[in-house]
Amino acid sequence: MAGPPMMMKFTKMHGLGNDFIVVAKEQALPDQVSILANRICDRNFGIGADGLVYLLPSDQADFSMRIFNADGSEPEQCGNAVRCVARYYFERISSEKRELTVETKAGIQRVWIEGDTEDRQVRVNMGPPILAGLAIPTRIDAERVVDHSVWVGTEGEEQQHFSFTGVSMGNPHAVIEVKNVEQFPVAKWGPLLENHPIFPRKANIEFISIRSEDELEMRVWERGVGETLACGTGACASLVASYIRGRTDRRVKVHLRGGELIIDWKETDGCVHMTGAATFVFDGVWLG
Numbered sequence: 001m002a003g004p005p006m007m008m009k010f011t012k013m014h015g016l017g018n019d020f021i022v023v024a025k026e027q028a029l030p031d032q033v034s035i036l037a038n039r040i041c042d043r044n045f046g047i048g049a050d051g052l053v054y055l056l057p058s059d060q061a062d063f064s065m066r067i068f069n070a071d072g073s074e075p076e077q078c079g080n081a082v083r084c085v086a087r088y089y090f091e092r093i094s095s096e097k098r099e100l101t102v103e104t105k106a107g108i109q110r111v112w113i114e115g116d117t118e119d120r121q122v123r124v125n126m127g128p129p130i131l132a133g134l135a136i137p138t139r140i141d142a143e144r145v146v147d148h149s150v151w152v153g154t155e156g157e158e159q160q161h162f163s164f165t166g167v168s169m170g171n172p173h174a175v176i177e178v179k180n181v182e183q184f185p186v187a188k189w190g191p192l193l194e195n196h197p198i199f200p201r202k203a204n205i206e207f208i209s210i211r212s213e214d215e216l217e218m219r220v221w222e223r224g225v226g227e228t229l230a231c232g233t234g235a236c237a238s239l240v241a242s243y244i245r246g247r248t249d250r251r252v253k254v255h256l257r258g259g260e261l262i263i264d265w266k267e268t269d270g271c272v273h274m275t276g277a278a279t280f281v282f283d284g285v286w287l288g
């Protein structure tokens with residue numbers, strides 16, 4: 001006999017179309033949260049989202065965030081979700097301060113709420129990029145992984161060569177420059193690269209085209225989700241990879257399918273700052 005439905009209040013939000021179910025909770029997470037994330041993120045049988053995000057109390061920061069991908073896996077960081085939960089906190093929990101701190105699995109991030117309600121922008125200090133091969137992680141023991149060759153292909157099909165630059169923003173990314181990202185078959189090559197054995201914890205795969213020294217276009221095959229309309233940590237990784245490859249300046253506008261982010265790898269503190277929108281969509285109750 002199934003128990004009573006689990007009534008869970010949530011708020012649907014997105015960061016440039018990368019959408020989340022946000023749950024603000026006072027206490028610990030429910031049991032089997034990965035199974036819940038997989039069910040609730042299903043776009044036919046659940047609410048539908050790229051991820052399930054909890055806003056929780058913290059004794060080291062203003063609040064803490066935990067995020068679960070649509071496949072139920074728990075990543076170390078999520079840039080678009082940090083902007084969403086920071087806006088949620090500022091507008092629904094405490095608008096005392098516009099400078100906040102958020103505890104995440106990747107460390108404590110400093111966040112600034114900018115603009116007014118109508119054109120709210122959120123800036124996040126995403127911390128320094130991690131470039132050492134084994135720390136990203138990849139299986140490559142090198143100080144940096146730049147334009148590294150990999151071959152991928154399905155059974156019986158000709159193997160396809162890619163060269164990637166590895167960057168971690170707390171979560172692993174492989175950045176690949178292609179001629180025309182709009183025409184690129186992301187759904188064909190994304191999953192093969194995501195699951196390539198060179199990435200011990202899989203990887204988010206960013207395909208980019210460089211427009212100029214301060215603009216690039218990006219599409220992303222996200223680990224544990226698939227192609228999303230935007231990826232904040234992926235935009236940071238793409239800027240870092242493009243700068244160390246000598247393709248852009250340290251500050252770029254990243255054009256994503258769902259909108260634009262300003263990414264700035266500051267020389268002053270070596271940290272990557274990401275600025276972009278965070279949007280409320282609706283409030284609801286999940287009936288379990």
Ligand SMILES: N[C@H](CCC[C@H](N)C(=O)O)C(=O)O
Pocket residue numbers: 018069075076077078079080081171172204222223224225230231232233234
């Ligand atoms: N799928 C990612 C987590 C979400 C990252 C993305 N949505 C962002 O905005 O940074 C991973 O498994 O590392």
